[in-house]
Amino acid sequence: MNIWVYIDHFKGTPLPVSWEALGLAKRLGNAAAVMLGNHLDEAVQAAFDFGADSVLLADDPALADYRAEAFASTLSAAAAAQTPDLLLFPTTSRGREVAAMTAADLNAGLLVDVTALEVAAPGVVATRPVYGGKVLVREVCASKPALVTLRGRAFPKPEQQTGRSGPVTKIEVKAETQTSVAGYTTSEGVSLSDANVIVSGGRGLTVFPGLDEKSAAAKGFALLGELAAVLNGAVGASRAVVDAGFIPYAHQVGQTGKLVSPDLYIACGISGAIQHLAGMRTAKVIVAINTDPHAPIFQVAQYGVVGDLYQIVPALTAALKKKLGK
């Protein structure tokens, strides 16, 4: 089975979920990494290090900035010519979009954000969460090729072995221009989707005696930040505190925010509304800290503490710091 894996990257730095897709491709057949961009030498080496059997490369100044139409045209022209059986993409903003357009170009079926995949008659069969993760559906794609985007952290990341190599084949650049990129603002970038550990805060962070909500939230998020730092994690938030303007939207976890699957999710002062759970219920271990013993978050948590986050969080930071020798 010939499998192409679209390696998503930002300016030459691959997003780790691309390697998860490569790992899956290796288990299913022959894995070619497809890399579109400019100045990709390091990324190409990384693709081999993470197990690519070969690399299909379009390295060109016209692809220096991600533009959906140029990336999709380049990929679909190559796929139409070389007829791979399966194209895998990471479910990132770019991966999802290139997959969507390429499927349209090739008149092929597309399975989005899947968490399990098998190849069996009559085609590619995937499982994916729908209705905000309340249920799973098995989807069948009978077209050749089949296009599939993989949910981050649903598939294991392969071990990196430095110094591997393999054939690099150039593919033709189709630098169609419908859009131009005028620049970037990268200040709010927080990579929740790749984080091993997420420490999240909700409206419980806005009540502290003697402080207004805004100052209480600032104090609370500072405490969460310290805990996250000890765990090399990222800080997340519920919609309540995002909507109130206490933390940027990029931190929001849930149905209308990020879908995350960290190994450890610590929910502090979050009640556990169904829309929040939709974004984090697939975390491996969930810890909840909440003053209300009946908060629904305890129904999905492995470990719960009924208590005040302003007391528990700093104590937990100190305990973990000591035990981890930091």
Add this chain to the structure above:
Amino acid sequence: MKIVVCVKTTLPSEAQVRVEGGQLVFDNTPQIINPWDEYAVEAALQQKEALGGTVTALSLGNEQANVALKHALAMGADDAIRIGDPALAAIDTLAAARLLAAAIRKLGGVDLVCFGRQAIDGDSGVTPAQTARLLGWPALTLASAVKIEAGQIRVERSIEEGRQIVTAALPAVLSVVKDFAEPRYPTFMGKRKADRAEIPVWSLADLGLPAPAALVTWGEFSEPPRRTAQCEMIAGASPAEIAEKLADKILAEKIL
């Protein structure tokens, strides 16, 4: 400016969805406009307010689709069209995109098509890019800020690393994310207009399309694995003692 906004009717996010015998069972929560599509309607109305023109709401589906269309009308859309045909039972995103693109072409002279980021039932988020591709128009997805001037559109796109600023010539396709602007509430007058609206239905024949073949089919449903273990409550005489115990539990999970 001739603006189209694509809206879908969905179950609200708080609805109970369960599986019995491989099939979905919904509670009888009334359906609503897909929450993301309210942002799309807001974006469409703001462009109309800035530049003049009309906003047409477009939805593909059975009579339930009128729920979303009427919400768009109540927010201020000028008119609405439903694509409906008995032959359209189970279709995939590409087939849906093909039908939406055909309707947009049939409308003629469209400058801008606004989409929501994703529908909260199928959670795909690919219809906007696929529709753009089939129309041959630029796709400006995940837009959090939009400015149109002299036939040029400038969009800030929310991506993992922050924002990408992209420009294109109209006509173009947009998908809108939450930090665009809070969607307005339907007005009383708008609701009255929506209640009275007779929404035309375009069939496959009207669009000159054959019944679509779905390349992707939905098979059986299942419930996500439930956590078997109960939540283990960690208690103690002081925050330090609780933290001590909790830290040991976390470390014993061997995930760090």
